[in-house]
Amino acid sequence: MxxxxxxxxxxxxxxxxxxxxxxxxxxxxxxxxxxxxxxxxxxxxxxxxxxxxxxxxxxxxxxxxxxxxxxxxxxxxxxxxxxxxxxxxxxxxxxxxxxxxxxxxxxxxxxxxxxxxxxxxxxxxxxxxxxxxxxxxxxxxxxxxxxxxxxxxxxxxxxxxxxxxxxxxxKADGQKWLDTFDARLKAVKNGLGANAGAVTSVIRWQNGAPSVVGKGKGHVGDTLTALGLKRPQGQQGESSGHSEPVSLERLETIDGDWLFLGALGDRAAGEKGLKEATAVPNFGKLKAVEKHHVVVIDGSAWNSSGGPLAAEAVLTDVEKALAKKS
CATH class of the missing domain: 3.40.50.1980 (Nitrogenase molybdenum iron protein domain)
Structure with missing residues (x-):
C-alpha cells in the first residue's frame, strides 16, 4: 500500500x-x-x-x-x-x-x-x-x-x-556507552572458562525449519567474535540476506558446542519454536541438543537489524549460558 x-x-x-x-x-x-x-x-x-x-x-x-x-x-x-x-x-x-x-x-x-x-x-x-x-x-x-x-x-x-x-x-554519550559495553565484553570473555572458543550456532526456527541468522559484522556476529567464540562453517562470512534458510536434510550444519535458538518474536515464541524443532527427526541427534546446550533466546533482539541494546541482549544471553560452565 x-x-x-x-x-x-x-x-x-x-x-x-x-x-x-x-x-x-x-x-x-x-x-x-x-x-x-x-x-x-x-x-x-x-x-x-x-x-x-x-x-x-x-x-x-x-x-x-x-x-x-x-x-x-x-x-x-x-x-x-x-x-x-x-x-x-x-x-x-x-x-x-x-x-x-x-x-x-x-x-x-x-x-x-x-x-x-x-x-x-x-x-x-x-x-x-x-x-x-x-x-x-x-x-x-x-x-x-x-x-x-x-x-x-x-x-x-x-x-x-x-x-x-x-x-x-x-556523540560523547554514544562513545561512553560503547566504552562501558566493551569493558563488559572483556569481562565476559575472561569468564567463559571451558567455553572459551566454543563453536556457537545461531538460528531462527520458523515455519517448521531453521534459518541461520547473525552472520557477518552485525550485532550478533560482532559480539560473538569479540568474545572469541567460533561459528559453524556454514555461519561464517557475510550473510546473503537477513536470514538464510537451512534444509531439514542438512540439520547437521547448524550444530555446534552451543545452539542459540529463537523465533520471529519474543522468548516465548522461541520456546514454541524449540518445541517444534524437537519433533523434527534428527534434531535430537545434534551434539548441542544431546549435551543440553540449547539456549532459547529473545528473537526480537537477536534477529533484529541491530543496535546497542540488541548487542547488549546478545551479550547477556551468552554470559548467562556460557560463563564459567563446562
Whole structure:
C-alpha cells in the first residue's frame, strides 16, 4: 500500500518542522555542548550516510525513528522517540525495545512509512537507515522534517550507532556507552572458562525449519567474535540476506558446542519454536541438543537489524549460558 499526502497537511507539517528546528536552545541533552551550540543558531550540520549535509536541531525534542537500529540507538542514549517502525513480524515495536518505547506511535513498518501519520506528529527530526523501505521516500520525509540516513545496508552496528548519536547531538554519550559495553565484553570473555572458543550456532526456527541468522559484522556476529567464540562453517562470512534458510536434510550444519535458538518474536515464541524443532527427526541427534546446550533466546533482539541494546541482549544471553560452565 502506498500513502498519499494531502498538500495542505504537508505544508503544515513542513512549517511546523522549520519552526521547531529554529527554536533549539543549544542543549543537546548529552555532553556535546560544542556540537549542540554550533553557531548559536539552534541548529547544527551533520553528514549522513550518503555524504549529504543535513541541518538538524541542536536539541531535537520530537524525534521519529524509522528503523530498528535508529530506535534502538536512540533509546540507549536516553532519547524518547515519538514515532517508530514496527518490528519484523510484529504489530508494535520490537519486543525487546517495547518497555523503553512506550511513548512511540507506530508510523511505519519495515516496508514503508505512513507519511500522513508521520506528518501528524510534527517531528523535528527523522532518523532512518537502509534496513527499511523508507529509504526510498527520503525526499518526501525531508519535506516533513530534517531527515538523516544514518547508515548503509550492512554497515557495522557500531558505526550506525555512532551516526545516530551524532544526529541526536549525543556523540560523547554514544562513545561512553560503547566504552562501558566493551569493558563488559572483556569481562565476559575472561569468564567463559571451558567455553572459551566454543563453536556457537545461531538460528531462527520458523515455519517448521531453521534459518541461520547473525552472520557477518552485525550485532550478533560482532559480539560473538569479540568474545572469541567460533561459528559453524556454514555461519561464517557475510550473510546473503537477513536470514538464510537451512534444509531439514542438512540439520547437521547448524550444530555446534552451543545452539542459540529463537523465533520471529519474543522468548516465548522461541520456546514454541524449540518445541517444534524437537519433533523434527534428527534434531535430537545434534551434539548441542544431546549435551543440553540449547539456549532459547529473545528473537526480537537477536534477529533484529541491530543496535546497542540488541548487542547488549546478545551479550547477556551468552554470559548467562556460557560463563564459567563446562
Amino acid at each position: 502506498r500513502y498519499r499526502r494531502p498538500a495542505a497537511l504537508l505544508t503544515v507539517a513542513l512549517a511546523g518542522a522549520l519552526t521547531l528546528a529554529g527554536c533549539g536552545d543549544g542543549d543537546s541533552g548529552g555532553k556535546d555542548g560544542a556540537d549542540a551550540k554550533a553557531g548559536g543558531s539552534g541548529t547544527r550540520s551533520v553528514t549522513d550516510a550518503n555524504g549529504k549535509k543535513v541541518d538538524v536541531p541542536a536539541a531535537p525534542k520530537k524525534v521519529v525513528t524509522l528503523s530498528e537500529p535508529t530506535l534502538d540507538a536512540a533509546l540507549a542514549l536516553g532519547a524518547h522517540p515519538i514515532g517508530a517502525t514496527s518490528g519484523r513480524g510484529q504489530s508494535g515495536v520490537a519486543d525487546y525495545l517495547a518497555p523503553k518505547a512506550k511513548d512511540a506511535q507506530i508510523v511505519a513498518n519495515t516496508a514503508e512509512p505512513d507519511l500522513d501519520k508521520l506528518a501528524a506528529l510534527r517531528p523535528d527530526l527523522i532518523l532512518l537507515d537502509e534496513t527499511v523501505g523508507a529509504k526510498r521516500v527520503q525526499d518526501k520525509l525531508s519535506r516533513i522534517a530534517p531527515t538523516v540516513l544514518t547508515a548503509k545496508l550492512n554497515a557495522p552496528w557500531r558505526d550506525a550507532f555512532a551516526a545516530t548519536a551524532d544526529a541526536l547531538g549525543k
